[in-house]
Amino acid sequence: MNSPLLQPYRGAALQLPNRAAMAPMTRSRADDATGVPVPIMAEYYAQRASAGLIVSEGVWPHRLGKGGPGVPGLTDRAQVEGWRGVTRAVHAAGGRVFAQLWHVGRVCHPDILGGERPVAPSATAISHGRIHTASGPKDYAVPRAMSAAEVAEAVESHATAARHAIEAGFDGVEINGAYGYLVAQFLSDSANLRTDAYADHVRFAIEVVEAVAAAIGAERTGLRVSPGNAQLDIVESDPATRYRRLLGALNGMGLAYLHVVESGTYAALEDLRPRWQGTLVATYDGPEPGDRETAEKALRTGLADVYAFGRLFLANPDLPQRIAADAPLNVPRGSGLYGGGAEGYLDYPRLGG
Numbered sequence: 001m002n003s004p005l006l007q008p009y010r011g012a013a014l015q016l017p018n019r020a021a022m023a024p025m026t027r028s029r030a031d032d033a034t035g036v037p038v039p040i041m042a043e044y045y046a047q048r049a050s051a052g053l054i055v056s057e058g059v060w061p062h063r064l065g066k067g068g069p070g071v072p073g074l075t076d077r078a079q080v081e082g083w084r085g086v087t088r089a090v091h092a093a094g095g096r097v098f099a100q101l102w103h104v105g106r107v108c109h110p111d112i113l114g115g116e117r118p119v120a121p122s123a124t125a126i127s128h129g130r131i132h133t134a135s136g137p138k139d140y141a142v143p144r145a146m147s148a149a150e151v152a153e154a155v156e157s158h159a160t161a162a163r164h165a166i167e168a169g170f171d172g173v174e175i176n177g178a179y180g181y182l183v184a185q186f187l188s189d190s191a192n193l194r195t196d197a198y199a200d201h202v203r204f205a206i207e208v209v210e211a212v213a214a215a216i217g218a219e220r221t222g223l224r225v226s227p228g229n230a231q232l233d234i235v236e237s238d239p240a241t242r243y244r245r246l247l248g249a250l251n252g253m254g255l256a257y258l259h260v261v262e263s264g265t266y267a268a269l270e271d272l273r274p275r276w277q278g279t280l281v282a283t284y285d286g287p288e289p290g291d292r293e294t295a296e297k298a299l300r301t302g303l304a305d306v307y308a309f310g311r312l313f314l315a316n317p318d319l320p321q322r323i324a325a326d327a328p329l330n331v332p333r334g335s336g337l338y339g340g341g342a343e344g345y346l347d348y349p350r351l352g353g
């Protein structure tokens with residue numbers, strides 16, 4: 001019961017009743033034609049309202065940023081209204097929820113974008129693996145390199161979507177700078193071959209954070225990064241130098257938090273924690289779901305202030321109560337992860353139920 005995960009967190013910008021957050025997880029159940037959230041999504045998030053903080057699934061801030069069928073957006077009124085149903089349900093259940101802004105850049109296909117070509121820092125495609133589209137798996141398309149005007153538009157789209165998120169009732173936004181998507185593409189050596197000002201790999205990330213913070217307040221702005229993560233053909237020649245520089249630029253802005261995913265050979269938390277002056281949310285990503293012991297160790301050693309669980313929260317809507325009771329955990333199932341209805345989504349039992 002005296003788990004550090006159950007202690008309240010009081011940061012300068014972020015106050016939470018416990019330190020067990022729910023990590024962002026794409027579940028692909030929005031209306032595909034419109035990107036509007038549907039009512040089962042409100043129920044899913046409300047079931048998990050006992051999380052210290054919920055970070056929503058990735059949400060597209062720009063029409064060219066959509067990551068797959070059923071991924072919701074935050075670009076128009078109908079999407080804002082749809083999200084209002086979700087945030088109301090979470091708040092009514094006593095929770096807090098940030099929207100994750102997720103522009104996928106080159107991790108896409110024209111079939112997902114109504115025939116338009118995906119955009120990226122440079123015209124280099126992901127060389128292996130396939131992407132899920134409504135008509136089955138497809139090879140990644142060669143993206144179009146963004147013009148300077150399109151880069152500015154992408155930055156601005158994050159600010160507009162952040163305003164929409166606040167209108168929709170979200171408590172803040174998390175910018176997805178992790179896992180090889182657009183912000184991470186700019187941060188990388190493999191996807192960013194630009195020779196203009198964005199040849200400075202950290203510039204796009206900083207501009208997006210500044211634009212979102214200017215739009216909704218730094219205290220409602222978080223950034224997720226996954227230093228050293230090599231998914232989706234990402235190569236970072238020297239993550240320590242690059243991310244130290246990024247943190248140096250963001251320190252002092254008064255952000256809600258920095259969310260660090262540690263997954264590779266680079267010990268990101270150990271290296272970056274002492275260099276980050278604000279709230280740090282941590283997630284370890286490996287083949288097995290991040291577990292309670294690992295999370296508690298990160299909190300006890302000061303490597304993190306808050307720990308975000310992905311798969312364990314997916315399978316255990318009442319994860320904090322289970323931690324408090326030392327109760328066994330439901331095991332995440334493979335079916336119903338992406339798309340579909342209530343199966344694998346709303347049907348994970350609560351304790352005693």
Ligand SMILES: Cc1cc2nc3c(=O)[nH]c(=O)nc-3n(C[C@H](O)[C@H](O)[C@H](O)COP(=O)(O)O)c2cc1C
Nearest residue numbers: 023024025026057058283285288289290309310311
């Ligand atoms: C079904 C699923 C969907 C995910 N979607 C996202 C996403 O939209 N944005 C993101 O930043 N991470 C996403 N992730 C990664 C998780 O947030 C988390 O970093 C990862 O699962 C490792 O944590 P865990 O071991 O606690 O699951 C997803 C993970 C899963 C399992």
